[in-house]
Amino acid sequence: MSGRSGPSRVPRLLGRPVPLSQVAWLTVVWLLLWGDLSVGNVLGGLLGGLVVVWLLPLPVVNTGLRVHPFAALVFLVRFAGDLVVSSFRVAFWALRLGALPPVHIVEVRLRSSSEVMAVLITVALSALPGSLVLEVHGRERELVLHVLGITGDVQEIVQDDVTRLESRIVAAFGTRADQEELR
Template sequence: MNGRPLAPRVLGRRVPLPLVAWLTLVWVTLWGDISPANVLGGIAAGTVVSWLLPLPALDPGIRARPVALARFLLYFGWDLLISTARVVFYVFRPGPPPAQLIRVQLRTSSEPMTVLIMTALSNVPGSIVVDAYLAERCLMLHVLGIPGDATEKVRGDVTALESRVVAAFGTRADQEELRTP
């Protein structure tokens, strides 16, 4: 087993049991009948497929930290509530709402973290990521409903969001990158 109980070796190659279980489920579902023969056939097919076509080990660069995740979700939920109220206010108010394009500098160079930040920003009503300059670590945001020059407020909000996302999902290298000036 060599320290990997969910991926025993079969004839010199690792066979990941969760993948075999998934392929067995797909096999039985495709046959449309839960019978002992179909389950055994699915196990055999899943074992052969995962042995013949091994998947490379992938690290998506995302870790889940429960306390930091809970903190992120609380702030994100509060931001959703406030932003929704702001957008609803401007929908029912006569005249055009205040809107701005703001360029925001990110501190992280991690693509998974950047994608999570962009997703969080785009899911909040009244903000959307218009463009991403990954080489420069910059995002171009369209924000709606913040009167006056909102540049510094939005940049501060994005920096705080970036810190919460990296704390909740980032690797140690990602977290260290935010600590260095």
């Protein structure tokens, strides 16, 4: 039906697809809910997962995401560092009595044309204290950001930060086409 063949083919049980990755995920959730790793719980989780995915099949959706484990780890570590730095920047300005922090509205251009990557970048930027995505211009691949506490050449600093973040996100979650686009 789906026209797929080869190793990406989903096994079938009584004519219905049974995605093993979903069965595995449901088994892990089952084990976490029970809080005890035993043979009975593993078998119960596998059986429950099989029944759920067989009775309630989900459509196959290509999200345009690919997880590259090492690059994802690099992204998470660097993003955690960015969270710490930006939190200290905001705290510094919050604790300076009487001094108002520099606030800027900056337009930055993304290099990736993928909407999925743009969403991930937008979420990551909005999660950082001191920055907020105000507008997204999809066709132009531009983001309008509100940034707090940055001094100097704000446009260049923010564009460089966004470009580095975009590179890490695309390396961690992008398809080959997304990664080729940034080269």
